[in-house]
Amino acid sequence: MNYIPNILFAIALFIGIGYFAKNVKKLIRNIQLGHDVDVSDNTSQRWKNMAMIAMGQSKMVKRPIAGFLHIIVYVGFIIINIEVLEIIIDGLVGTHRIFSGIGPLYGVLIGAFEVLALLVFISVIIFWIRRNVVKIKRFWANEMTSWPKSDANYILYIEMVLMLLFLVMNATDLQFQNMNNGNVISQFITPLFSGLSESTIHSVERTAWWLHILGILGFLNYLYFSKHLHILLAFPNTYYGKVKPKGELDNLEAVTNEVKMMMDPNVDPFAAQPETTEVPAKFGASDVQDLNWVQLLNAYTCTECGRCTSECPANQTGKKLSPRKIMMDTRDRLEEVGRNIDTNNGVFKEDGKQLLDDYITREELWACTTCNACVEACPVSIDPLSIIMDMRRYLVMEQSAAPMELNTMMTNVENNGAPWPYNQMDRLNWKNE
Amino acid sequence: MSSTLKVPTMAEFMAEGKQPEVLFWVGCMGSFDDRAKKVTKAFVRLLNRANVEFAVLGTEESCTGDPAKRAGNEFLFQMQAVTNIEVLNAYEIKKIVTACPHCFNTIKNEYPGLGGNYQVMHHTQFLKSLLDEGRLTIEGGQFKGKRITFHDPCYLGRANDVYEAPRDLIRKLDAELVEMKSCKSRGLCCGAGGAQMFKDAEPGTKEINVARTEQAIDVKPQIIAAGCPFCNTMMTDGVKAKDKESEIQVMDIAELIANAQDL
Numbered sequence: 049m050n051y052i053p054n055i056l057f058a059i060a061l062f063i064g065i066g067y068f069a070k071n072v073k074k075l076i077r078n079i080q081l082g083h084d085v086d087v088s089d090n091t092s093q094r095w096k097n098m099a100m101i102a103m104g105q106s107k108m109v110k111r112p113i114a115g116f117l118h119i120i121v122y123v124g125f126i127i128i129n130i131e132v133l134e135i136i137i138d139g140l141v142g143t144h145r146i147f148s149g150i151g152p153l154y155g156v157l158i159g160a161f162e163v164l165a166l167l168v169f170i171s172v173i174i175f176w177i178r179r180n181v182v183k184i185k186r187f188w189a190n191e192m193t194s195w196p197k198s199d200a201n202y203i204l205y206i207e208m209v210l211m212l213l214f215l216v217m218n219a220t221d222l223q224f225q226n227m228n229n230g231n232v233i234s235q236f237i238t239p240l241f242s243g244l245s246e247s248t249i250h251s252v253e254r255t256a257w258w259l260h261i262l263g264i265l266g267f268l269n270y271l272y273f274s275k276h277l278h279i280l281l282a283f284p285n286t287y288y289g290k291v292k293p294k295g296e297l298d299n300l301e302a303v304t305n306e307v308k309m310m311m312d313p314n315v316d317p318f319a320a321q322p323e324t325t326e327v328p329a330k331f332g333a334s335d336v337q338d339l340n341w342v343q344l345l346n347a348y349t350c351t352e353c354g355r356c357t358s359e360c361p362a363n364q365t366g367k368k369l370s371p372r373k374i375m376m377d378t379r380d381r382l383e384e385v386g387r388n389i390d391t392n393n394g395v396f397k398e399d400g401k402q403l404l405d406d407y408i409t410r411e412e413l414w415a416c417t418t419c420n421a422c423v424e425a426c427p428v429s430i431d432p433l434s435i436i437m438d439m440r441r442y443l444v445m446e447q448s449a450a451p452m453e454l455n456t457m458m459t460n461v462e463n464n465g466a467p468w469p470y471n472q473m474d475r476l477n478w479k480n481e
Numbered sequence: 482m483s484s485t486l487k488v489p490t491m492a493e494f495m496a497e498g499k500q501p502e503v504l505f506w507v508g509c510m511g512s513f514d515d516r517a518k519k520v521t522k523a524f525v526r527l528l529n530r531a532n533v534e535f536a537v538l539g540t541e542e543s544c545t546g547d548p549a550k551r552a553g554n555e556f557l558f559q560m561q562a563v564t565n566i567e568v569l570n571a572y573e574i575k576k577i578v579t580a581c582p583h584c585f586n587t588i589k590n591e592y593p594g595l596g597g598n599y600q601v602m603h604h605t606q607f608l609k610s611l612l613d614e615g616r617l618t619i620e621g622g623q624f625k626g627k628r629i630t631f632h633d634p635c636y637l638g639r640a641n642d643v644y645e646a647p648r649d650l651i652r653k654l655d656a657e658l659v660e661m662k663s664c665k666s667r668g669l670c671c672g673a674g675g676a677q678m679f680k681d682a683e684p685g686t687k688e689i690n691v692a693r694t695e696q697a698i699d700v701k702p703q704i705i706a707a708g709c710p711f712c713n714t715m716m717t718d719g720v721k722a723k724d725k726e727s728e729i730q731v732m733d734i735a736e737l738i739a740n741a742q743d744l
Contacts, residue, residue, distance in 0.1 A: 292590070293586075293589075293590050293640060293641050293642070294639055294640045294641075295586040295590055295635075295636050295639075295640025295641050296586070296590035296591060296640075297550060297551075297591065299555070299558075299559065299562075299591060299594045299595060300555045300559075303555045303556055303559050304559060304594075304595065306556070307556065307559040307560055307563055308563070310560075311560075311563055311564075311567075331555065332553065332555075359667065361669055361670040361672060361689045361692070361693075362683070362685070362689070364669075364689075364692060365682075365685045365686060365687040365688065365689050365692050366684075366685035366686030366687060367682070367683045367684070367685040368683065368684075369683070411683050411684075414680075414683060415682070415683040415685075416675050417635070417670045417672060417673070417674040417675045417677050417689065418551050418635075418674050418675030419635040419639065419670035419674050419675070420635060420639045420640055421635075421639065421667070421669070421670065423639075424639050424666055424667070425667075437551075437553065440551075440552065440553030441553040441554075441555055442553075443553055444552060444553035444554045445553065445554065445555060445556060450552055450553065450554070451680050453679055453680035453681065454552045454676055454679060454680055456679070457548060457549075457552070457676065457679035457680075458548075458549050458552060458554050458557055461544045461546070461548065461549050461557060461561065462557055462560075465509075465542075465543030465544050465561070466509040466512070466513060466543075466544050467509055467544060467548050467678075467679055468509070468513060470512075470513045472540055472543060473540050474512075474513075474540075475507070475512045475513075475539060475540050475542055476488070476490070476512070476537065476539040476540060477512075478507075478511075478512060478518040478521055478522065479486060479488045481518065
């Protein structure tokens with residue numbers, strides 16, 4: 049017996065999964081560059097969110113056409129991947145369609161896979177048309193050039209090819225066709241190969257089989273470099289997503305401590321500073337390490353669909369702000385920091401760059417109305433607003449770099465308890481006017 | 482206009498050793514902005530009509546800190562919050578109603594973490610509860626059959642999932658409630674939130690309030706109903722910018738109800 053294919057298969061599987069695992073470790077390391085945040089609350093609500101939003105796709109269907117097509121691709125990919133199990137066993141052991149022994153049920157399964165494969169193929173073509181022919185606006189925004197644009201199309205091409213290979217593999221498997229059990233779609237492809245000799249057809253089948261599994265392993269490894277990571281990260285991201293009312297911004301604890309000290313009449317203002325080597329906490333965020341790890345997970349989860357940006361009032365009225373770009377910039381900078389750490393033996397070496405200004409401009413940050421439309425629109429619970437807010441906090445509290453009119457407003461609040469220069473003693477004058 | 486307004490302060494209640502049923506948090510807009518003051522008074526007339534024992538803080542009220550927080554000044558926000566919480570807790574306030582969704586959101590969601598725990602209601606929710614309890618009746622009056630569209634304030638709607646109370650009140654006016662293209666959870670912002678009210682917008686192709694007003698004009702309303710003093714200003718300016726002042730009025734829901742009963 050010839051064991052070479054089995055050995056080659058085992059090697060391919062090992063490399064494919066091994067390289068992916070290595071990158072996943074890097075991904076987790078990068079996410080952990082963010083500071084800690086307590087997400088131990090509301091566990092049952094979090095599980096429910098994951099079940100509804102990620103598994104149930106509840107937010108995807110808010111836009112029915114894209115939502116419906118996406119569900120086909122999502123369900124298709126999950127179910128067709130059951131077939132991968134058979135392929136792996138066949139590949140390692142040297143069997144051929146090891147599950148076919150289970151009888152009629154096998155036909156039901158493969159038949160379902162074939163139908164889904166066709167539906168996925170059609171859906172992906174419609175996606176491609178929406179993106180490249182219809183040119184839906186959100187796919188053609190400023191940040192959707194070069195790599196992000198190609199990435200989106202590569203994903204669609206890979207999915208088309210994988211589905212085709214699956215169907216061709218079944219169509220050229222004459223033994224399977226003769227069983228006439230589950231070949232609901234592939235039987236119509238088989239005649240295309242009728243002029244070929246049996247051995248040629250067999251070679252086509254083997255080639256399709258190998259390309260299919262190698263393609264899947266390749267696609268798996270493509271994820272780390274692509275926006276397509278959402279197929280994995282959507283699940284943890286919806287779990288860790290915000291469970292508080294959308295309007296609630298966190299109260300910075302470091303500030304609370306200082307404010308309490310200022311307001312405490314028992315504190316001795318002349319007391320010597322306690323000796324401490326601790327670096328005082330930085331207020332807000334100017335770089336990715338200042339964000340929390342959920343915000344960094346958000347950045348890796350973003351699949352650049354642009355629903356956030358298309359709902360953003362600032363973006364709709366021609367401002368530079370695009371919530372999607374906030375997420376893409378955060379990921380780009382995070383990956384840059386990650387590469388920096390990789391090349392410097394595990395330690396980040398100052399590179400004179402940061403998320404603020406080098407990626408996200410102040411003009412973008414100040415255009416936000418904090419309306420939460422982006423947060424509401426995201427189908428996988430990403431919160432671009434929280435990053436915008438943390439960066440505003442840095443600008444105001446660390447740099448005193450608010451727009452002048454806002455400084456005036458804040459001075460008024462500070463001096464007379466209202467955003468305008470009205471005396472607090474006049475607050476009830478309306479009663480007698 | 483009927484009799485003078487009864488607006489007791491917390492200090493007065495305290496002096497009499499009484500607790501009001503609810504504290505009316507007026508807010509900076511409601512206290513100082515000429516347009517918003519009319520809403521404040523309309524709401525007070527309704528409270529008076531329903532015999533609600535309410536009080537205001539008056540000169541002891543101060544900005545909740547919302548615009549400072551959204552501008553990024555957490556220090557100033559927390560200073561304001563802690564000061565306000567001290568006053569509220571000293572008066573042992575349990576329940577607060579406000580006509581400003583920004584005050585509503587801040588006190589409801591961001592004060593608890595700093596020691597301020599109250600039941601907080603938006604004035605539309607409060608009016609709805611008065612209606613449900615039979616303490617207030619709503620008639621359509623001059624608004625019967627009028628086409629009214631409701632502009633969802635971000636800090637009431639998306640931020641806190643309150644969509645129905647204001648709409649229920651409009652329906653009670655026997656008015657024709659029409660929805661804009663973007664409404665409820667997909668409502669388009671008026672452009673004032675996040676401290677934008679206090680600064681010029683960044684360069685763009687259009688003002689946000691104009692974009693939102695265009696959405697309103699598309700459904701041909703006679704009245705744009707607001708539930709937020711900032712939205713009210715932005716939509717009023719939008720209507721002016723589109724030269725529709727003679728056809729479309731911007732009114733707060735409290736004003737609609739009070740005016741319908743000639744209060």
